[in-house]
Amino acid sequence: MAKTLPELRVLIDAVDLELLALLNRRAALAHEVGEIKKVEGSVVFRPEREAQVIQTLQSANDGALKNESVAVIWREIMSACRALEAPQRVAFLGPRGTFTEEAALRFFGSSIQRIPCTNFDEVFHATTSGAAEYGVVAVENSTEGVVTRSLDLLLNSPLHIVGEISLLVRHHLLRTTASLEGIEVVLAHPQALAQCQDWLTIHLPHAERRAVSSNAEGARLAATNPAWAGIASERAGSEFGLHIASHAIQDDAFNRTRFVVVCLPSVLPAPVATGKDCTSLVVSVPNKPGAVHDMLVPLKTHGVSMTRFESRPARSGQWEYYFYIDLQGHPSQPHVAAALKDLEGLCAFYKVLGTYPLAD
Numbered sequence: 013m014a015k016t017l018p019e020l021r022v023l024i025d026a027v028d029l030e031l032l033a034l035l036n037r038r039a040a041l042a043h044e045v046g047e048i049k050k051v052e053g054s055v056v057f058r059p060e061r062e063a064q065v066i067q068t069l070q071s072a073n074d075g076a077l078k079n080e081s082v083a084v085i086w087r088e089i090m091s092a093c094r095a096l097e098a099p100q101r102v103a104f105l106g107p108r109g110t111f112t113e114e115a116a117l118r119f120f121g122s123s124i125q126r127i128p129c130t131n132f133d134e135v136f137h138a139t140t141s142g143a144a145e146y147g148v149v150a151v152e153n154s155t156e157g158v159v160t161r162s163l164d165l166l167l168n169s170p171l172h173i174v175g176e177i178s179l180l181v182r183h184h185l186l187r188t189t190a191s192l193e194g195i196e197v198v199l200a201h202p203q204a205l206a207q208c209q210d211w212l213t214i215h216l217p218h219a220e221r222r223a224v225s226s227n228a229e230g231a232r233l234a235a236t237n238p239a240w241a242g243i244a245s246e247r248a249g250s251e252f253g254l255h256i257a258s259h260a261i262q263d264d265a266f267n268r269t270r271f272v273v274v275c276l277p278s279v280l281p282a283p284v285a286t287g288k289d290c291t292s293l294v295v296s297v298p299n300k301p302g303a304v305h306d307m308l309v310p311l312k313t314h315g316v317s318m319t320r321f322e323s324r325p326a327r328s329g330q331w332e333y334y335f336y337i338d339l340q341g342h343p344s345q346p347h348v349a350a351a352l353k354d355l356e357g358l359c360a361f362y363k364v365l366g367t368y369p370l371a372d
């Protein structure tokens with residue numbers, strides 16, 4: 013006979029107690045690992061080990077849980093275990109509720125010490141100075157293109173890229189009431205204002221568009237004035253007690269932002285190859301005819317795919333440029349190593365920004 017609801021709940025309670033005991037056993041083991049790492053002075057956060065744990069479980073999973081859920085649950089379990097070894101401090105563009113915070117939580121799980129920063133420079137500074145082990149910054153958006161300040165900061169920074177996260181970004185219009193009546197000012201980060209410009213032109217043609225340091229800051233300010241609205245995430249809305257006056261106002265329904273995780277190489281060395289990796293470089297070539305074409309030849313010769321090619325002014329006043337290139341592959345693969353060696357030989361400036369597993 014089928015069990016009743018109260019009976020099922022009693023069984024669930026019993027399973028939960030078993031799970032709790034098991035999780036605490038796991039936590040105690042992770043704590044022991046942490047003690048060994050302290051003695052050895054080795055790295056706490058091992059993303060490749062965490063990826064391996066999740067992969068093994070997903071392959072073994074023959075129950076009702078979706079593999080996606082297995083990944084989410086174990087990311088959180090390992091985040092909590094990691095925090096028992098040493099809480100990882102992660103700097104990101106704040107305040108609380110930004111998409112960058114969401115990206116950081118997606119990558120590290122929620123058991124981290126969050127260090128919200130007021131701008132990109134501060135994220136780099138906190139991570140370089142050791143105030144944070146890791147920094148998370150946006151680098152490109154599918155509607156608006158590159159986040160130029162992040163690219164400029166990566167050029168001269170000792171930090172390297174150790175991971176990436178790609179988020180579907182849905183912007184909502186947030187304010188103290190749920191209507192569009194009487195909005196005089198819309199506050200958001202310039203990237204978000206740009207990603208919603210068609211919607212703003214149609215629905216709020218007379219509202220001033222005011223750029224602020226982050227969307228969450230716009231939401232925070234919108235909470236202080238009924239004639240103001242912010243453009244930000246649902247999380248930012250609940251953080252500041254705002255209503256959603258209009259849902260998903262971004263001009264592109266599939267608007268995505270790509271974030272990278274940066275740290276000093278002494279905090280985490282370059283991740284080992286996973287088979288699905290990206291290598292990011294910044295280079296410059298002498299300002300002469302055919303130089304940019306020549307630069308791409310080694311990639312073709314050695315069969316390396318380029319997934320991104322961006323240019324930024326070198327600020328020399330000479331119409332010179334830095335080129336930001338993403339390649340598919342890892343330098344431990346011979347064809348990638350050969351292409352990089354040939355490319356370096358052609359460049360006036362050459363820097364590997366990082367090599368890391370591709371986001372799902």
Ligand SMILES: O=C(O)C(=O)C[C@]1(C(=O)O)C=C[C@@H](O)C=C1
Nearest residue numbers: 042045056057058061090093094
């Ligand atoms: O295997 C380790 O090195 C651990 O520290 C344990 C553990 C885990 O909880 O499984 C925790 C943190 C690391 O990032 C990787 C895995």
